[in-house]
Structures are given as structure tokens and as C-alpha cells.
Amino acid sequence: MKKVAAGFFAGSIVLVIGALVYLNLGLLDVRSDAPVPDTTARLLYSGIHASVRRSAPKAQNPLPRNDETLIAGGRLYLNDCVGCHGEPGKPPSDFGATFYPPAPQFPRARTKYSEAEVFWVAKHGVRRTGMAAQGSTYSDLQLWSLATFIGHLPNLPPLVLEGIQQHPAK
């Protein structure tokens, strides 16, 4: 039994040292302009989603799900998010594609995150990605309107689309 423990200890040390040596030799590729391998993507995205699910508020969206909320959120989205996440009705963002992992294109692919999870991600950002925390820029209510809007992409009521485009972001 003692020998098993010694072996376990040695194995652990070898793994940690091996990882550090690998990193310090510069063998880890750090460039952003390469596609994320499928397995890596699956692990990353499910890890992030699991963590967000755990941390996101249990509170329900305090805003009514009406056109007004969607338009408020949509203007905010046009103001600050389209650069990376893409604009409704336009081709996907070239800039968002240059991050590793790339920025999800909400106008094309419905998010798997609930509104509360989108709210939490927008407020606090996502570590080790290009997603910056917006909590010091926007109020909670603004972020809830944004989460409502993103939750409704890519199928916006035509009235909402018009409302956003008629009053473009300042």
C-alpha cells in the first residue's frame, strides 16, 4: 500500500512538472488565428456553460417581454456588441472570428443560454475569452433588456427590427 501511495505521488509530480516544462518550452501554440479543434471546443464550451449555469442568478427577468424591452436591448446590442457578435441581417463579424475561441454570432445561431445566464455573462464577462465584463458600463436593468433581446435572436418580430433601425445607436 505504501508503494502504491509512493507511485501515485510520483505520478502526480511527473504530470505537473511535465505540464510546466511543456509550457515553458513554448510548445503550447498561442496564436488566435487558428480554428478551435472540435474536442477542445466541446470541452471548453461545456465547461463554461456548466460554470455559468452554476453562477447565474436564479432570479427571473424583471422586465416585461414586450417590444419596448426588445428595442431597448436591441439598441444596446447595436451600440456595443455587433462589432464582435454580428449585426442582425448582415454577414457574420470578421472581427469576432479573429478571437480564440471566436465570438458566437447571435443573429445566426440561437444561444443555448437562458436569459438569466446571458445577463450574468454580459455583466461579468467570460474569463480567458474576449468577452469583457460590462457590469461597470451598464446597469442591471439595461443588461436584462440586452439579455431579453439576445434571447429572442435570431427571430425578431419585424416591428422590433424596424424600431432598432429607425433609431440607430448614437
Added chain:
Amino acid sequence: MKNFVLGFTVAILILPIGCLAYFAIGFSQTRADTKPSALETSILQSAVRASVRRAAASVPNPPPANDDDLVAGGKLYVAGCQGCHGKLGQSYREDHELFPPAPQLPHTGTQYSEPELYWIVKHGIRMTGMSAYGPFYSEKELWSLAAFLRRINNLSPGMIENIRPNKSG
């Protein structure tokens, strides 16, 4: 000996599986509005440095930059980089929004050489907010930006004036 090998193998298998389980269950923290630990920062920063050094080793040295190149690079910085990396001539403001935080280059300067800076701007740094600018800048622009970044914490007031002619800090 057999027992030692058994323990060794179990460790090699269990630790990676444990790590994966830790992430899959959602125990890892994802919020970006906190500070990375000193240990994490030192391990990952040196990994990035080592990797960039290796990758940029084949990048040829740039043609020597003149003042016009530096001004051109500075203008690119003002237009495309300062939002995350800090404005020229402004007091230090720590980044609490990205994780890892974007280095505030006008204050910290950089340890990277010009070929390494060229490489970083062109290809980006994975799993940070640093995206790849290769598709958006010409080679000449990338080199002028690299030359500027190399000297960013060491610019003469006249140079800053030339870069931002209408603003006085």
C-alpha cells in the same frame, strides 16, 4: 515495484480525468471581473512568452523604423488598440473587464521584441481578449505598430503631439 507502477498509472489517469470532471461540473470560475492569481499569471505569462519567442524566431528583423513609421504606428494604436490597452498620456487605469487583464502598455511598456510584437498583433493570443489583426492590417502597418509598441512607454512629448495633434493629453 508492481505496486509503485500501479500507483503511478492511477495518478496519471486520475488527475486529468479529475480536471475534466472539475470543469464539466462547472466548478471553475468563469467571471472575468476578478483578478487572476499571481501563480496563474506567472505560469501562463511565461508560457505565452516562451511560445511567442519560439513562433516569432523565424520572423525576420524589421527594416529600421523612422519617426514617420512611429507616428503611423501610433495612429494605428490610437484607432485600434487604446480601448483595451490604455490611452497615451493618461493616468494608469487597471483593466477589470477582461481576464487576463489587457496590459496597459503606455505605462508598462513591453518586454517583447519588434518581431515578437509583429507576430502577436498579426496572430493574436489564444484564450485572451487579444484577437488576430492579420486580416485587417498590411505588413507595413503591422511593422510600424510593432516599432511604436516597442517604444510606447518611452515616447517624446513631441512624438505624442504628432500622433494626437488635436489633443493635449
